[in-house]
Amino acid sequence: MMDTNTTDAEIAAPPGTSRGLRWFVGLVALTLLVTAAMFLSGAGTNPVSEPFTETEAAARLQTGSTIRTKTPSDADYVRALIGRWKRPESYGDITLTLKPEGRGTMYVEFSTVYSLLVDDELLVDIKWEVKDGRCVFQSIRGKPQAAFELVTKLKGKVRDQKIIEVTSKRAIFFDDKRKKTKKTWKRLPDANKK
Structure with a gap:
């Protein structure tokens, strides 16, 4: 039987993992996803690179x-x-x-x-x-x-x-x-x- 004083975060975390570390890993993953999305969409690139009349x-x-x-x-x-x-x-x-x-x-x-x-x-x-x-x-x-x-x-x-x-x-x-x-x-x- 489970202890009723245990929180959901404690249940989901592997033993020995702190909430701060999980938060940091999540932030890094989110940053990588946003960077990948910007790269794939071409954001930040100059649409006009050659001279024009x-x-x-x-x-x-x-x-x-x-x-x-x-x-x-x-x-x-x-x-x-x-x-x-x-x-x-x-x-x-x-x-x-x-x-x-x-x-x-x-x-x-x-x-x-x-x-x-x-x-x-x-x-x-x-x-x-x-x-x-x-x-x-x-x-x-x-x-x-x-x-x-x-x-x-x-x-x-x-x-x-x-x-x-x-x-x-x-x-x-x-x-x-x-x-x-x-x-x-x-x-x-x-x-x-x-």
Whole structure:
């Protein structure tokens, strides 16, 4: 008959084995399994090891591949940024439409609290360009006019942000001149494609 004061750990352990040793052996086994899984999956390897052309760089930007061996040119960034983007903000949702000729729109749908102060929505015509790996947005005019004037007075008319990443799914900008914040935009489906 078994002693009722014996624990399950004491029953499972071979005689003379301490719990600390079993724990250490388990940790080593887990580390080996994780290392093997990373090796087999190719994690930590550079997916781009050979040189590639500017056209290939632009294609990789469009498909979401990470470029590690060459910095994309401003033209690559422009091609990759054309389209519709969205991101949430504390004051509402922003939808950005960037067109090839350096024009675009920014549509802001204000949250309930801000809509009481400003308006329900704001549509802003913008100019944009990429220069030296930075994306510069300039607000030209907006409707309703009173909301546009209030917002540009508070936030300014120009945003000059460093481009961190552009893929087929997201764009990340870093505002290193003002708030020192990173903004992530999610790509929206093209309204003209079915």
